[in-house]
Amino acid sequence: MRPGRLVDAPTAAAIGFGWLREALKPRSSYGEAAFGDLLPFAPHRAAQARARAARIERIAAALDSEQLDEAREVARHVPDVTSAIARASMGDVLEDANFFELQRFFEACERLDALTAACNDLPRTASTPLRECARVLESGRTARPGFYLADAFDDSLAQVRAAFVRAQAQYEAARGRANAAVAEELGREISPPEFIVMRADLRGPLPAGVRVVREAPTYLLCELDADETVLAALRRRDETAAEVARAEGSVRARISETIRAHVPALDHAMQAFGQCDVLIAAARFTRAQRCHVAELADDGVFSFEGGRFVPLALELQTQGRRFTAIDVRLDGIAVLTGPNMGGKSVALRTCGFIALCAAFGVPVPAARARVPLFSEIAWLGIGGDGESSAGDLLSSFAREIVRLRDLLGRRAGPRLFLLDEFARTTTPREGKALLVAVIERLREEDASGFAATHLDGIAKAAAARHYAVRGLRGIPERPAGDDLEEALETLAASMDYTLEEVAADGAREADAIALAALLGIDPAVIDAAHRAMESE
Amino acid sequence: MHARVGESILQLWRASGARSLFVAGTAKNVGKTVALRAVYRACTATGSFPGIASIGRDGEAVDAVDAIAKPRLWLEPQTVIATARDVLPASPASELLALSSITTAAGVLVFARVRCGAHYELIGPPNASAVRAVVDRLVDYAGIAIVDGAVDRVAALAGGDDAIVVACGAAGAATIGEIVDDVRALVVRLQTPRYDGRGEALAIEGALTPARVAQLIHAREQRAIVVRDPTQIVLRGKAVLHAFERLRIRCERPLRVIAATVASIGGDRSFSPRALAEGVARATGLPTFDVYAAERAA
Numbered sequence: 001m002r003p004g005r006l007v008d009a010p011t012a013a014a015i016g017f018g019w020l021r022e023a024l025k026p027r028s029s030y031g032e033a034a035f036g037d038l039l040p041f042a043p044h045r046a047a048q049a050r051a052r053a054a055r056i057e058r059i060a061a062a063l064d065s066e067q068l069d070e071a072r073e074v075a076r077h078v079p080d081v082t083s084a085i086a087r088a089s090m091g092d093v094l095e096d097a098n099f100f101e102l103q104r105f106f107e108a109c110e111r112l113d114a115l116t117a118a119c120n121d122l123p124r125t126a127s128t129p130l131r132e133c134a135r136v137l138e139s140g141r142t143a144r145p146g147f148y149l150a151d152a153f154d155d156s157l158a159q160v161r162a163a164f165v166r167a168q169a170q171y172e173a174a175r176g177r178a179n180a181a182v183a184e185e186l187g188r189e190i191s192p193p194e195f196i197v198m199r200a201d202l203r204g205p206l207p208a209g210v211r212v213v214r215e216a217p218t219y220l221l222c223e224l225d226a227d228e229t230v231l232a233a234l235r236r237r238d239e240t241a242a243e244v245a246r247a248e249g250s251v252r253a254r255i256s257e258t259i260r261a262h263v264p265a266l267d268h269a270m271q272a273f274g275q276c277d278v279l280i281a282a283a284r285f286t287r288a289q290r291c292h293v294a295e296l297a298d299d300g301v302f303s304f305e306g307g308r309f310v311p312l313a314l315e316l317q318t319q320g321r322r323f324t325a326i327d328v329r330l331d332g333i334a335v336l337t338g339p340n341m342g343g344k345s346v347a348l349r350t351c352g353f354i355a356l357c358a359a360f361g362v363p364v365p366a367a368r369a370r371v372p373l374f375s376e377i378a379w380l381g382i383g384g385d386g387e388s389s390a391g392d393l394l395s396s397f398a399r400e401i402v403r404l405r406d407l408l409g410r411r412a413g414p415r416l417f418l419l420d421e422f423a424r425t426t427t428p429r430e431g432k433a434l435l436v437a438v439i440e441r442l443r444e445e446d447a448s449g450f451a452a453t454h455l456d457g458i459a460k461a462a463a464a465r466h467y468a469v470r471g472l473r474g475i476p477e478r479p480a481g482d483d484l485e486e487a488l489e490t491l492a493a494s495m496d497y498t499l500e501e502v503a504a505d506g507a508r509e510a511d512a513i514a515l516a517a518l519l520g521i522d523p524a525v526i527d528a529a530h531r532a533m534e535s536e
Numbered sequence: 537m538h539a540r541v542g543e544s545i546l547q548l549w550r551a552s553g554a555r556s557l558f559v560a561g562t563a564k565n566v567g568k569t570v571a572l573r574a575v576y577r578a579c580t581a582t583g584s585f586p587g588i589a590s591i592g593r594d595g596e597a598v599d600a601v602d603a604i605a606k607p608r609l610w611l612e613p614q615t616v617i618a619t620a621r622d623v624l625p626a627s628p629a630s631e632l633l634a635l636s637s638i639t640t641a642a643g644v645l646v647f648a649r650v651r652c653g654a655h656y657e658l659i660g661p662p663n664a665s666a667v668r669a670v671v672d673r674l675v676d677y678a679g680i681a682i683v684d685g686a687v688d689r690v691a692a693l694a695g696g697d698d699a700i701v702v703a704c705g706a707a708g709a710a711t712i713g714e715i716v717d718d719v720r721a722l723v724v725r726l727q728t729p730r731y732d733g734r735g736e737a738l739a740i741e742g743a744l745t746p747a748r749v750a751q752l753i754h755a756r757e758q759r760a761i762v763v764r765d766p767t768q769i770v771l772r773g774k775a776v777l778h779a780f781e782r783l784r785i786r787c788e789r790p791l792r793v794i795a796a797t798v799a800s801i802g803g804d805r806s807f808s809p810r811a812l813a814e815g816v817a818r819a820t821g822l823p824t825f826d827v828y829a830a831e832r833a834a
Contacts, residue, residue, distance in 0.1 A: 079635065097621055097646060100632045148631035148651060161652060164628065168653055189540055189830045191574060196800070196809055196829040216806040219829065244652070245627035 001025075005412065006040040006359055010403070011379035015352030015418070019311040023285050024278075024362065027075035029082070030270050031277025038278070040359035043373040043413055046296040052361030053293045055121045059283035060291075060363075062119035068284045071115045075277045078108040085266050088259040093252050099137055100147035102259065106134035109269055112276060122279060123272040129265035136258045153251045160247045164240040171233035178230055182207045192224050282362050291363035294354070294371040300414065302355070302448045303329040306367030309350040313365075321489075324497040325367075326350060328467075333417065333442050335459035336452040336499070338469025339511035343497040344452040345382060347469070348418040351450060352377050355416050372448065375413035380404055381420030381452075397425040408441065417442055417449030428455055436462045459502075470496035475514045487518050541571075541797075541825045542578030544832060545701060548794040548823060549575070554699035555675045557586075558692070559797075560685040560726075562718045563708030567799030570827045571703050572684045573609065579680070585614040587674025587681035590658035591667055591692050609658065615650040616678040618670045620659035628652035633677060638666045647673060658684065664767075667692035693726075693791055694767040700726060700793045704816060707802025712812050719796060720819040721776040726793050728766040731786035737762045743770045749779045757783060765789040796824045 001021045003012055012018060026035050041049035063071070084098035094102075109125035116122045139152035151158035175192075183190050185207035186197065196219045197206065206212070206222065214221040226234065259266070285291065289310050306325040313323035326347055338344050357364040358371040380403055400422065407417075422438065423431035432455045439451055439462040450467075451458065459466035472494050478487070513533070517526045549557050557575065561568045572588075579586050588611065611617065616633065621643035624630060630648040638645040642659050645666075650656070660683075661667045667683070674681035685692065693700065704719040731737060736759040740748070744763050749771060752761060761783050763769055768787075771779055779785060796816050800809040809829045817824035817833035824833040 095626060096629055096632055097624070097635060100635065142631055142633075144633050146631050146633040146649070148649075149629040161628070164652060191541070191570070191827060191830065194828060196826070198809065198829060214801065214806070216801070216808075218808045218810070219800070219806075221801055221806075221828070241628070241654075248627045248629050 001035055001038040001360065004039045005376060006374070007356070007377050007379075011352070011377055011418075014379040014420075015349050015356060015377065016309065016311045017356060020353070020356060020360075020362075023310075024281050024360075026274070026277035026281045027072050028078045028273060028277045029080040030078070030274030031075060031281070032274075034271070034274035034278045035281075038360065040356075041361055041373055043375055046298065046373050049358065049361040049373060050293065050296050053358070053363050056279060056282045056286055056361070057291075057293050057363050058121045059119050059279055060286040062121070063116060063280075063283065065284075065287060067115050067118075068280055068287065071112055071276070071280050072284065074108050074111050074115065075273070075280070077104075078273065079104050081105045081266070082270065085259070085263055085270070088256050089263040091260065092256065093249065094256045094259065095252070096140075096147060096149055099140060099149075099252075099255060102133065103137045103140065103147055105269075106130055106137070109273060110134075112273065116276065116280075122276050125269045125272045125276060127265050127269065129262040130269050133259055133262050133266065136255055149248055149251060153255075154247065156247045157244075157251065160240065160243040164237070164244045167233070167237040167240040171230070171237040174230045174233040175224075175226070178209055178224060178227060182210055182224060190224075195222055196220070197222055286363045289365045291357070291365050292367065292369065294358045294364045294366070294369035296358065297370045297372045300372055300446060300448060301329070301331050302351070302371055302416065303327075304354055304364070304366040304369035304371070307350045307354050307369065308365045309346055309353050310365050311353075312346060312349070321492060326497065326499050328499060329501075330448050330450065332464070333439050333447060333449050333451060333462075334465040334467055335439070335462070336450045336467045336469070337454065337459075337502075338452075339471040339495075340454075340515050341491060342469035342471050342495060342511075344469055345420050346497075347499060348379075348420055348450050348452055351416065352379065352418050372414055372416075374416045374448075376410075376415045377418070378407045378415060379418045379420070380407060381418075381422045381424070395425070397423070400425070404438065408438075411445060415442075415445070415447045415449075417447050417451075419449065419451040419453075421453055422451065424454070431455055432458060432461065439464055466502040467499045468502045470498050470500055472496075472511050472514065475511075478518050478520075484519070487520065491515070491518055540578070541827050541830055541832070542574035542576075543581075544823070544825060545571070545575050545795050545797075546578040546582075549699045552699040552792050552794050554697055554792060555679070556671050556681040556683060556696065556698045557701065558683045558685050558696075558698045559701045559703055560693070560722070561703040561705075561708075562715070562722055563705070565707035565799075565802050566703045566705030567797055567802075567827060568684055568703045569609070570799065571701055571797040571825075572682055574827050575682060575701075576609075576611075576615075579682075580612045580615075584680065585612065585616070585678060587616040587618070587671075587678035588656075588658065588684075589618040589667075589670050589674055589681065590660040590684040609656050610653060611650045611656050612653050613650050616647065616674060617650065617656055617658060618645055618647050618660070618674055619657065620644070621646045623657045623659055624648060625654055625656065628654050634673075636670075636673075638662070638670070645670065647677065649677075660684075664691040664694060668695055671696065671698070691767045694765050695789075698792070700791055701795045701797060702726070702793055702820070702822070703797045703799070705799030705802045706805040706807050706812075707799070710805070712807050712815055715798075715807075715812065716815040716819045717777070718773060719816055721771075721773050723793055723796070723820040723822065724780050725769050725771065725776045726766050726791045728763070728769065728785055728787040728790060730790045731760055731762045731788060735760055737786070740768065743768050744785070745770055746775060749775070749783065753779070753782045760784045760786045762786050762788060766791050793820075793822060796820055796822045798824060798826050799828060800826065801828065 079101040081101050113126050140147045142148050198219045209225045210222050211225045212220045305327045308325050316323050354364045423434045513529045559568045559572050620640040623642050633647040636645045638661050661670050709715045738759045739762045798813045800807045800812050809826045813824050813826050813833035
């Protein structure tokens with residue numbers, strides 16, 4: 001799954017592209033190959049994007065979580081037979097390890113097809129040629145399960161192997177007799193090929209057939225010389241071993257030929273397995289995150305109800321907290337205001353994440369959604385300054401401006417802009433002017449998006465729609481002590497994160513002083529801040 | 537005195553109750569594979585077929601590092617091995633049990649059962665944790681396992697419940713005295729006593745390094761120095777003996793060294809087999825065997 005030109009690195013980081021890629025990641029090497037080719041749908045391919053999302057939704061509906069998880073496990077363990085099939089296609093004789101891998105691949109295909117039998121939206125991986133190959137390998141199946149080039153593959157195998165075992169036994173018997181004779185004469189066991197005879201233990205010459213390979217002051221390092229009987233038995237053993245090798249090679253060549261004859265079908269099976277794996281991963285995400293197929297809009301309106309930024313929603317869930325789903329309707333560039341910690345950034349990320357899912361033909365995490373296919377999603381502001389060739393020589397403001405310059409410089413069709421407190425690091429007056437100008441410029445190119453800001457009067461000045469986070473339901477009581485976790489919980493309980501359209505461009509307080517108090521700032525400082533506010 | 541070395545070590549192994557046996561050496565070419573082969577033969581003679589693996593590379597005709605001829609491993613049918621895919625002989629065919637995800641320089645590690653007797657080359661896992669996984673799997677397949685340990689890879693013993701045979705020999709040092717010192721240091725380290733909970737203790741997280749030991753000796757540390765297991769003590773040779781003389785080093789999980797083997801020949805050196813075996817037996821207090829001479833030190 002590659003971002004293509006849809007998102008650059010700062011935007012990808014801001015809206016959870018990496019998280020989504022991990023969530024949609026398949027488990028098999030075939031899936032990875034297919035997944036690696038996945039690019040976002042271009043705006044003119046809305047029909048294909050919608051068809052893909054609808055297909056994923058149907059798969060998620062047809063298979064339950066257990067079936068999806070089990071299919072993922074099958075994919076996780078399936079061996080990669082790409083190399084074996086490529087070698088077979090070139091006429092190579094395959095090794096037993098290749099047959100073992102192929103056998104497990106065939107089993108995985110059958111298992112995957114059985115698990116997904118209830119779903120017509122997934123390709124079938126097993127086929128008649130695949131089953132023919134599996135049948136050919138069936139004689140090699142062992143109990144564990146494993147693979148052995150068993151005698152059942154060919155009558156000749158049993159014969160040559162029996163001859164080898166006999167020859168080996170004869171060789172061992174001949175060698176054993178020679179060893180035993182020497183051991184008896186020496187009065188101790190010997191462990192060929194090399195053994196030591198202590199000079200002090202020797203009462204006469206070395207036994208016949210013992211050759212000294214090295215003499216030391218206290219001992220002799222010896223080897224046994226093989227006599228004619230042993231040598232003849234060894235030759236016979238080696239001959240029979242060569243016959244075994246020939247017979248086994250011949251069986252392997254025959255099996256490899258069968259595989260070669262079915263290479264196109266096996267290639268198809270690998271591709272189908274990869275597609276299944278990718279679609280199953282997406283269906284699992286869809287089911288787990290209660291996603292729905294978005295209607296793909298061609299009128300520029302971007303709206304959704306019950307939208308969730310899933311990475312954060314899951315993180316909150318692990319903390320026992322709840323994500324507040326939001327409703328959004330964007331028709332061009334709108335201004336978003338609201339209190340600190342009220343979820344403005346998360347609202348922007350939610351928009352980006354939903355647009356991202358739609359662009360990849362994946363159902364979106366919202367109860368209902370109408371989403372254009374964007375050619376680019378662009379994040380500007382907090383967390384999206386990006387890298388600059390000038391590095392640290394640039395101030396925060398300059399980095400933001402350089403990024404803005406780059407973003408405005410590339411025009412490539414419908415774009416979603418997510419501006420998170422752009423120009424927050426300069427004077428409010430100049431920042432406001434810049435932001436208004438940027439909104440007007442984006443409107444000229446028919447871009448959609450949100451400009452989240454604490455600056456006053458932007459919506460009115462830019463003649464843009466104005467949304468606001470509902471914010472605090474009253475001023476929360478500061479908890480006793482300095483427990484930050486408790487303060488955050490109090491804040492979350494008091495905050496209404498939902499968005500509402502603001503008819504007039506009335507200034508909204510950021511509740512900054514109340515939040516500062518809640519988060520433990522000295523009450524004297526808070527009182528002074530209130531006095532300063534009142535004196536303005 | 538003459539002894540059936542393989543059988544004797546097998547008896548010690550069985551008496552230890554361990555399911556796996558590591559043959560660990562003080563140096564290269566000190567007879568680890570010869571000792572392993574003797575124990576293996578003793579096993580097969582009683583109808584028991586252990587799983588076999590190597591930490592490093594064993595069974596090849598010529599040492600890949602120093603080109604010295606190596607003892608080869610003839611394995612009997614039913615033996616289960618772990619080795620690299622590329623060195624598994626094509627013929628006679630083996631029964632493939634599993635292709636692991638552990639990679640070695642010669643391909644992925646495979647588990648296979650020998651169906652026809654043949655010479656096998658064993659290439660082992662690349663790191664200590666993989667060794668443990670392989671040994672556990674071999675025990676699962678075969679009930680018991682023997683591992684031929686490469687030099688300086690005692691880390692692989694961590695976390696296991698193995699019996700250990702320590703191999704030493706003429707290839708590892710210039711004099712019998714040096715061999716005895718080396719093997720004594722290795723055995724002292726591997727046999728680090730268990731901390732019995734009495735007295736104050738200083739628990740060492742991770743490795744006990746030479747620098748840390750020097751620091752503790754300098755500070756005249758009186759508390760027990762407790763490491764997780766002896767493989768965490770990364771000292772060698774005389775430094776081990778020095779550290780154990782000055783500090784009360786203990787561990788949470790001791791290892792079980794059951795025997796030593798000696799090889800009085802090695803490279804261009806040879807020593808008196810009996811003097812070497814007796815020296816090692818005295819220094820280590822272990823049953824000590826000379827596999828080449830089929831003797832046990834008195």
